[in-house]
Amino acid sequence: MSTGVYMQMLLLRQAYYIFQEVGRSLIRNSLLNFAAVGTTAISLFVLGVGVLLVINTNEIAKTIESDIEIMVYMRHNLAEEDALTLEPLIDNISGVQETTFISRDEALKSLVKQFGDEVEESVGEENPLPDTIKVKISDPREVNKIAAEIEDLPGVESVRYGGQDFVKKLFSLTNWVRIIGLLLITLLGFCGIFLIATTTRLTIFARRREINIMKYVGATDWFVRWPFLLEGIILGFFGALLAVGVLYFSYGALIAKIQETISFLPLVNSSAVLFRIFEGLLAIGIVMGAVGSTFSVRRYLRV
Amino acid sequence: MISFFNVSKVYPNGVKALQGVSLQIEKGEFVFIVGPSGAGKxxxxxxxxxxxxxTKGQIYINGRSILRxxxxxxxxxxxxxxxxxQDFRLLPDRTVYENVAFAMQVVGAKRSEIKKRVPEVLKMVGLEKRMDDYPLQLSGGEQQRTAIARALVNNPSTIIADEPTGNLDINTSWEIMECFQEINDKGTTIIIATHAKEIVDSMRQRVIGLERGKIVRDEHRGVYANATT
Structure with missing residues (x-):
């Protein structure tokens, strides 16, 4: 028999033993394992909630940010043709994303449409509204600068935009949500690893005699490690699976409820994004299990 | 073969367990290591x-340096x-057969090999009828014989026993020593650290005496203590 084939057979025989051990341990310590899966599920669930919270806040912030626009009012005596020539000038200012020209007639028409014919009557012959250019900008943080630049253009009477304070507050809010979210996620990640480490440590502690004997009869480190590693991975995986399941149904129900009442709120509900989060949670669960159990078993290998 | 060259061991807490020990144990020897508690056995x-x-010195086991x-x-x-x-170290939730088979599983032996070898070894130590019993159903002597079977099952060149009869009565101790003697007769090196004076005295094997971390005597066909001391 070649050494390659021999090694394969050796691995196969050891794999049989290892799976037997994992099964035995999972059944024997079922209560303990239940606790480990539960705690992992809880920490991953909170982690998932954190991630969803962050991406939803980002989404809402992005939408509000993109809604910020500058209204540019023309001098009343400016002819519409001259007002129209201003549009490309504004377009050329860096940071400007899109401009829309609203003539005074259009403005009046939409006013009338909104408030009825009395408006038309009270206005009389002379339309008091100015020509307006609606400006969308790419970065709301530059709203001040751009507005000032536009105001300096000839023929501009005044500019108006959503308060600078509001934008500032919004940004500090979204930043805080991101930072707190990240902290929360890191913290909970460590909690999960710690819990799995503790659980595998209990399993290992319950089996320390066995490990000790294994080391004495000449087991390799990996031979001792594998069953615990696999056990940790299985625990982490099932914990994550539970978290993903609960998250999937509760998030779906929550989204449906919110969109019933506040339909304009832009919430993340694309299954592609959700599946990526769920995949991530499963991967994290597996890694947590592996890291936790490796961490625990290390001490007992030093014999 | 086991060779110690000027070996010293100082534990991190400062205890000097061994000081300048040199010794040689040939293949197939039967050696008792005797001495008071804390002598370094x-x-x-x-x-x-x-x-x-x-901490210092060099040790070779079957021609290989332990340090390197x-x-x-x-x-x-x-x-x-x-x-x-001394405390047998059997797994209480496994039968005699499983305890011995365990040592073979760990080194990746074939299942057919295990099925053939384990009963063979259990017969050698006289436990062929107790294969399916659990350790707690056995007497102390039977438990120790199970442990010997486990030590023997992978065909080691040497068996080392640390106070193997420390928990056993004198008759059982004799049985265990006879068991070791039989294994030694088949060519396996046996090293036993023990306090069992009568047994050492009557077996007339090589005796290495340790005191305060030093070899105080090394006699072939020796006894537990020198007549002079």
Whole structure:
């Protein structure tokens, strides 16, 4: 028999033993394992909630940010043709994303449409509204600068935009949500690893005699490690699976409820994004299990 | 073959367990290591087994230096040495058969090999009728014989026993020693650390006496204590 084939057979025989051990341990310590899966599920669930919270806040912030626009009012005596020539000038200012020209007639028409014919009557012959250019900008943080630049253009009477304070507050809010979210996620990640480490440590502690004997009869480190590693991975995986399941149904129900009442709120509900989060949670669960159990078993290998 | 060259062991807490020990144990020898508690017997055994590393000196087991050995090679050293302990160290939730088979599973033996070899070894130690019993159903002597079977099952060149009869009455102790003698007759080196004076005295094997970490005597066909002391 070649050494390659021999090694394969050796691995196969050891794999049989290892799976037997994992099964035995999972059944024997079922209560303990239940606790480990539960705690992992809880920490991953909170982690998932954190991630969803962050991406939803980002989404809402992005939408509000993109809604910020500058209204540019023309001098009343400016002819519409001259007002129209201003549009490309504004377009050329860096940071400007899109401009829309609203003539005074259009403005009046939409006013009338909104408030009825009395408006038309009270206005009389002379339309008091100015020509307006609606400006969308790419970065709301530059709203001040751009507005000032536009105001300096000839023929501009005044500019108006959503308060600078509001934008500032919004940004500090979204930043805080991101930072707190990240902290929360890191913290909970460590909690999960710690819990799995503790659980595998209990399993290992319950089996320390066995490990000790294994080391004495000449087991390799990996031979001792594998069953615990696999056990940790299985625990982490099932914990994550539970978290993903609960998250999937509760998030779906929550989204449906919110969109019933506040339909304009832009919430993340694309299954592609959700599946990526769920995949991530499963991967994290597996890694947590592996890291936790490796961490625990290390001490007992030093014999 | 086991060779110690000027071996000293100082534990991190400052205890000098062994000081300048040199000795040679040939293949197939039967050696008693005797001495009062704390003389360094257990440390000597731990060094052979590479559970501890010497602070000074050099140790060779079957021609290989313990000091130069890589960590990942240690399991293969241990497969050449069978260990027997005072407290037996059997797994209580496994039968006699499973306890012995365990040692073969760990080194990746074939299942057919295990099925053939385990009953063979159990017969050698006289436990062929107790294969399916659990350790707690056995007497102390039977438990120790199970442990000897486990140490023997992978065909080691050496068996080391640390106080193997410490928990057993004198008759049972004799049975265990006879068991070791039979194994030795088949060519396996036997090293036993013990306090069992009468047994050592009557077996007339090589005796290495340790006191305060030093070899105070090394006699072939020796006894537990010198007539002069």
């Amino acid at each position: 257990s440390t000597l055994i731990k060094l052979i087994f590479r559970e501890e590393l010497p 050995m890589k960590r990942r090679d240690v399991p293969y050293l241990r497969r050449q040495i069978g260990m027997v302990f």
